Structure formats: C-alpha cells, structure tokens
Amino acid sequence: MVGVVLVAHSAGLAEETAALARGIAGETVPVTAAGGTEDGGLGTSVDLVERAMRAADQGDGLVLIADLGSSVLTARLVEEPGRVVLADVPFVEGAIAAAVAASADLPLEAVLEAAEEARGFRKLT
C-alpha cells in the first residue's frame, strides 16, 4: 500500500490531520505525521520527515503532503522520482484524498493524481 506522509509546521496539525485521514480512509492506510521541529517548535525537521517516511514505507512508494514554506522546501529535498513524490495540493484536502486513494490499493501515480485532484475541489458549488 502507498504511504502518505504529512509534513507540517506544527506537530499538532500534522498528527491530527493524520488521525483525520486515517479515520476517513481506514486505519490500515499508513499515514504518518512529521510536524514541527525536533524540539517541539514550529518549523520543519528533515530528521522527523525521514522518520515518518520510514514508518509509512511498505515498499509501494510514498506521497508527501506539505503545508507551506519550509515544509514544501524540505519535502522537495527528500523527493525520489518514481518512489517518493510531493503532491501540489492543500494540506487537509490532499491528505484525505491521498489516504482514501491509497486505501483502495491504487499505485503511486494514481494516489498522487487523486491527491492533486483535490486541488480543484469546490466546497460551495
């Protein structure tokens, strides 16, 4: 199953979004969180991102979802074409779309595509 790694500026944002995505997609989906810095502050830690990547990695690839700023830059640094890919999508919407697609055992490209489709979701129309 494709893993979903959530990279955010705060640990709370990343962890609660992961819990929400698992709640909607199913607990079998490997959704992991890398939020904030190692000392618990706001920001991004490559070490935490790499740890979350290892925890979500079942060998079928990883989709990274980042909130903004340094999270995006850090996620771009750990991308590996064809294996670890970054979705260009809002954080919550992308996390849920990717997790649901992963739960259907779709391949990496399809999970990435599902996540990026969430970029165009409208809520009022």
Place this chain on the structure above:
Amino acid sequence: MMNAASDDAMGTGADDAMGAGADGPMGSGADGPMGAETVAGGGGGLDTAFFVAWLEEAAGEIARQRDRLTELDAAIGDADHGTNLDRGFSEVLRALRETPPASPAQALMAAGATLIRRVGGASGPLYGSAFRQMGKALDSGEAPGTAVTPAAFAEAFGAGVVAVERLGKAAAGDKTMIDALAPAARALAQTVRDGLGTGEALARAARAAADGARATVPMTARRGRASYLGERSVGHEDPGAASSALIVAALTTAASRTAAG
C-alpha cells in the same frame, strides 16, 4: 520566512531565466595558478582553510547581527530568521570541528547538509542547497587539499544560486535572498572574465550583494510569508537578502584573514 514555495502560481518557469553567472565562458580550473597557497588577491587558489574561514566568518557575523535579522523578519516574516540562522551556523562550526574537511568541496557539502538538518525554517533548505550545490560543483575528485581557482569558485557559486532559485521557485525582484545572491554571482563571474584578482573579485561580490539587499526595500514580496502582505511588504529590507549579503561579505574577511595567516 522569506521565499517559501507553497504555491504554484508564480515563479515557475523563471528558474532558468537569470543565469546567475553560472553559464559564462569560464573554464573550470583552466586558469590561474593552483597550489597550496591561500588567497592573496592575485588570482591564487582558494584552499580548504579559506572555505572554513568563510564559514567561520559568516557564522560570526550572523551571530553578531542575529537580532537585526530577526527584527527585519519581524516586520514582514515570522521573526525567527536571525535565531534560526545563528543556530544553523553554530551547528556548521561544530560539524567542521568534529570532522575537519579535507577539501573545499567537503567543507561546503558538510555546511549544506548541516543547514538543511538544523535550521527548521525555509532558510535551512535554501542555504543548505546552495552550499551543497557549491560543494558538488567543486567536487572534482582531486587530491584532498587542492585549492580551487577563482574561476571554478565563481562557477560553483553561480550553481549554488541556481539551486536556490530552483528550490524556492524565486526570481530576481521577488524580494528574496536571490536579490542579493544573483548580483553577487554575476559580479564574481564578471571579475573572472575581466581577469581581476581574487581579493577584488570577492570585494565586488560583497558590494553587489549589499546593494542587492538594499534594493529589496522598495520591492513587493512575491514569495513566502511576506507575499501575503502584498504592498505592505514595501519599505522593509528582505531578511533573507540581508543574511545573504552578510554571508557574501564574509568572503572578503575570510580572504584577508587567511592571506594574513
């Protein structure tokens, strides 16, 4: 922070528009005396001690100006630039002490890897990528201790700036560190083409970076947190451009220090 890259509406496609001095007709390592001597202003080689001195001088200046950088960041960013960079460069010095680099490339790559891991804000991946790319560009597999020519350094510096542009999706005029770094890269490349000495080359790069940082004051931010402020970002110097100017200026103090030592 300056220069975040969270949206795709701006900057894409502009990555390669600036050249950043990396594409000039400079043969890497083809000219200038190579050897163990340190920089002396006559086109001599830049050795490992020079690059360690550069990182030390940059770390010292960032520590001294930490509060000013944070104040600049408080005006249009999230008020952590000085603190983040000071922590990152302190870790760079520690890494260099623990594992003394055997070549210019090793010194720069170690600095880059440390900044990526230890800064926590957008400046970590950006400066980290710049130093790492500079190191890679100088990593010719030559014998440890071999000095690099000013031409090779100018080319590597330009490659580092391009790495920042690509990662941050920023271009000239976006009110980011690029506005200080790109003019410095162009100045370095020009001094090599003009055959000027190393000391003069580094001094011109420092001036270009300082002028570039000051030129961000009237700009409207187009990247990062400051971009949400729109016109209200006008009138403030970009903290990333300001720290970039300090780092480039440290080249000249490192040169005079290693030449004197």
